[in-house]
Amino acid sequence: MAKKASTFTLDRHPVVSREKWLAARTRLLAKEKAFTHARERLAAERRALPWVKVDKEYVFEGSNGRETLAELFAGRSQLVIYHFMFDPRHKEACHGCSFWADNFNGIIVHLNQRDVTMLAVSRAPLKKLDAFKARMGWNFKWVSSGGSDFNYDYHVSFTDEEVKKGKAYHNYRKNHEVWQRDAPGISVFYKDAGGLVFHTFSCFKRGIDMQNTAYQYLDLVPKGRDEANLEFPMAWLDYHDKYADRT
Numbered sequence: 001m002a003k004k005a006s007t008f009t010l011d012r013h014p015v016v017s018r019e020k021w022l023a024a025r026t027r028l029l030a031k032e033k034a035f036t037h038a039r040e041r042l043a044a045e046r047r048a049l050p051w052v053k054v055d056k057e058y059v060f061e062g063s064n065g066r067e068t069l070a071e072l073f074a075g076r077s078q079l080v081i082y083h084f085m086f087d088p089r090h091k092e093a094c095h096g097c098s099f100w101a102d103n104f105n106g107i108i109v110h111l112n113q114r115d116v117t118m119l120a121v122s123r124a125p126l127k128k129l130d131a132f133k134a135r136m137g138w139n140f141k142w143v144s145s146g147g148s149d150f151n152y153d154y155h156v157s158f159t160d161e162e163v164k165k166g167k168a169y170h171n172y173r174k175n176h177e178v179w180q181r182d183a184p185g186i187s188v189f190y191k192d193a194g195g196l197v198f199h200t201f202s203c204f205k206r207g208i209d210m211q212n213t214a215y216q217y218l219d220l221v222p223k224g225r226d227e228a229n230l231e232f233p234m235a236w237l238d239y240h241d242k243y244a245d246r247t
Contacts, residue, residue, distance in 0.1 A: 010222055051190065051198035058150045061126045062143035069150075072143070073191050078116045083156040083185040086122035086129065088146060093122065093132050095237050097184050102240055103213045104140045121145050123157060123182065135241065154202060156185045171204040184208060 016024075058069045073079045084101065085094035093101075101120065108118050119141035122129060126144045133142055151157035155170050158178050162168040170176040170183055185204040191197050209215060218225045227233040 013222070046201060049201060051200050054189065054197040054199055056149075056153065058145065058148045058153075060121065060143040060145055060150070061147065062141060063126075063130075067143070069189070070191060070195060070197050072117065072119060073189075073197075074117045076112070076115045076117045077191050078114075079189040079191070080111070080116060080118040081187045081189070082118070082120045083151065083154070083183070083187065084120040084122040084142065085180070085182040085184055086124035086132070087181050088124045088128070089181075090124070091128075092239075093124070093129075094182070094184070095239060096234055098136065098239055099214070099234070099237055100184070100208065100212050101136070101138060101140070103211070105138055108140055119143060121150065123151055136239070151182070154185070154187055154199075156183045156204070157181060158183075171207075186211065 054069065060067050060069070060072065069079075072081075082097075082100065082104070084097045086097075104118070104120070111118050121143055123146045124144060125146055129142045129144055133139075145151050152159075155168075158168040158170070158181055160181070163178055163181055166177055166179060167175040168178045170178060183204060185202060186208050187199065188201040189197055190200050215225060225233070227236070230236060
């Protein structure tokens with residue numbers, strides 16, 4: 001993965017007294033509060049979206065054997081699925097999705113306390129998922145959808161023909177440019193007391209951005225994400241066990 005050295009410089013950044021800094025910070029705080037309230041309103045609108053009943057039966061392969069979508073809820077009423085890019089033809093999972101997945105282990109126990117089950121789904125066979133999960137030191141549930149249409153029905157996987165043409169239905173529009181057989185995303189489902197399953201929400205591309213904790217911290221520091229001078233935004237990224245300066 002090609003990387004370029006950052007050309008970011010802070011040499012000419014304004015330096016002021018504590019009083020002037022505080023005045024500037026409080027002006028920004030007013031904008032941050034407005035953004036927070038706008039985000040809360042947007043989240044409420046998201047939760048108020050209508051649902052779609054899932055009539056098709058999907059079967060996944062995991063550590064508990066074969067499980068249906070309804071069984072993946074594991075006794076809870078809400079299910080969050082991360083669509084993890086892992087093409088069955090590849091030896092390793094996606095770098096970017098692995099970056100997101102590094103956030104999963106510690107939060108799932110907390111989600112469970114709020115009636116939420118969270119797991120990852122990929123098309124690669126379970127043997128590959130288990131081997132890569134062991135290498136990465138993850139313990140979240142990760143199941144294979146390789147034997148079903150799940151990924152295609154939720155528009156995160158594409159046929160060879162679609163990739164060849166470079167166009168597919170993705171991120172809620174036709175003829176979206178695609179160059180790989182899989183894409184990342186998040187889908188949410190609800191199961192009612194009668195066992196009926198509903199699709200409530202899905203997001204893709206930058207819609208999953210706020211679910212990456214590392215990026216949210218990078219947005220706070222002076223250099224930000226510092227990706228403007230790279231060949232592409234995540235050209236710096238590697239698997240967490242591949243960085244030369246790991247500590």
